[in-house]
Amino acid sequence: RGSLGSDKFVIGGRFAGTFLKAKGLSPAGWCIEEDMIVVAEHLLSTAISRGVTLTLPAKEGMGFTREILATTGDCETIFWNGLLDCAGNPLSAKITEDVARYVARVTGEDDRLSILAGDTLVATV
16 A cells, blocks of 8 residues: 555556556657656556556547546545646547546545545646
């Protein structure tokens, strides 16, 4: 588990390309912060060693939406910081919108705690 007791992380948006590259993939059209690849590699290995589930975008955009919903299905708390937009991915707005609807629904129906951060995300949702 993470230091805050987190056992699942979904990484999307600007950070996703860097993490995909750290896993040895070649994410064409994604924002990649070359100077952060070593950090991403370390975080990936730390997560694996601690049994933390990390979800990264699938190559097909809507597959990522399904992965997010499956990953967060049993979470009591959802902390979401920033949009799930990805450079070069025309489905980015749809992914963010679909996940926002899901988070709003489960927060209301299942009495879960959802925390949204980042003024762009909050304005979008």
